Amino acid sequence: MRILFLFSLVQKWVGYVLLVVLVAWLLYWIFKEKRKFRQRSCVILCGAATSYGLVCLISLWHDTSYGACDYYTKLLNGGVKEFNGRQYRISMCSTNFFWGDGRQVRLQIFDQAGTLQALRYFTFYWNDGSEKELEYGDNVILYYDKSASQALHSIPIPPTRLDWIKARLPLAN
Numbered sequence: 256m257r258i259l260f261l262f263s264l265v266q267k268w269v270g271y272v273l274l275v276v277l278v279a280w281l282l283y284w285i286f287k288e289k290r291k292f293r294q295r296s297c298v299i300l301c302g303a304a305t306s307y308g309l310v311c312l313i314s315l316w317h318d319t320s321y322g323a324c325d326y327y328t329k330l331l332n333g334g335v336k337e338f339n340g341r342q343y344r345i346s347m348c349s350t351n352f353f354w355g356d357g358r359q360v361r362l363q364i365f366d367q368a369g370t371l372q373a374l375r376y377f378t379f380y381w382n383d384g385s386e387k388e389l390e391y392g393d394n395v396i397l398y399y400d401k402s403a404s405q406a407l408h409s410i411p412i413p414p415t416r417l418d419w420i421k422a423r424l425p426l427a428n
Contacts, residue, residue, distance in 0.1 A: 321348035323348065323349055328348075341367065341413070349361075373414035377401075380401050394411060
């Protein structure tokens with residue numbers, strides 16, 4: 256077990272080192288000759304956009320299925336809530352498989368018209384005795400993500416424009 260953990264840790268750092276080397280090489284290649292700067296910049300931007308598109312396409316083929324939305328919304332204190340006179344519907348769905356002792360949950364916030372305003376993913380554990388339910392402040396929703404190094408996270412209400420954009424971009428959450 257320790258060997259697998261060590262292997263995954265080394266694999267992660269090797270990936271970071273390779274990414275830094277690749278970025279350094281690309282920057283050198285772009286700035287090497289001033290007259291080819293515009294052409295090389297275009298090649299890099301088009302390559303990055305194409306790579307992002309391919310990764311998004313692959314992620315759509317392997318899309319995680321979420322279900323039991325009514326059950327998890329009730330269990331984790333979701334539903335229709337009012338903030339500053341405006342109603343928001345907080346919906347939570349879970350995967351059909353466990354991550355160790357926990358479940359991955361998709362948290363969605365919709366406005367009165369039913370438009371998606373924010374999207375988050377988090378993990379909660381059934382038997383650890385800690386907080387699982389959402390908590391509500393005047394202008395914020397607090398949730399606990401047990402898979403992150405910092406467990407407590409927040410979503411401002413109303414969600415920001417960046418939240419709205421990230422909810423629509425694949426792989427942005």
